[in-house]
Amino acid sequence: MEQFHHPRPVRTDSRAGWQPTPERRRLLAGLSGRVLEIGAGDGVKLSCYPDSVDEVVLVEPDPFLRAAAKGVAARLATPVRILDGDLRHLPVEDSCCEAIVCSLVLCCAARVEETLLEVRRVLAPGGELRFYEHQRSGNPALALAESLVTPVWSRAAGGCHPARDTVVAVQQAGFVIDSLDRFAFRHFSHVLGVARPR
């Protein structure tokens, strides 16, 4: 998915040589209990979930990507449930997950504040949000460039908004950021972080 940032022309881990990036491995390191990954894509990260995870629940609206994820899940020991669903109405009950994983998906949310409300709803007390996302650049010229490319980029890349200030959105949704790394990936600013409901 990093190659294209688009839900359809994805690589699956059945392709020789394709591996999740180190950032995606770090995103999942140390997780335990039941973990919900939203906008999960083709399941290429599934093999990176640690053994301490009891169950992985994937929510993905695209049937092509759900089918790809199902193929990956069949080869794993950890139980995986794959659900159809939308970021604004996650198809799981309140307070049911120890962690929620968002990987290049908050940038695709039409209303990111609604998605983060849903994340709060389904997180168990003491739970954490793990995110690996586009982040508006701190450099004003680059931020302007990100804003300028958004109309075309968004249409070509599954609704992605590279100029979105994801960190501020997470904080405004009532989360405290526990840790945050900022880095550039393929010319766009990204963040890798952990946050907890206040």
Ligand SMILES: C[S@@+](CC[C@H](N)C(=O)[O-])C[C@H]1O[C@@H](n2cnc3c(N)ncnc32)[C@H](O)[C@@H]1O
């Ligand atoms: C850029 S891809 C990232 C996929 C995956 N998380 C990854 O890191 O490879 C964005 C994903 O968000 C999903 N998505 C887009 N809009 C969505 C929505 N409204 N509800 C749920 N998922 C959505 C897409 O189907 C796609 O799988």
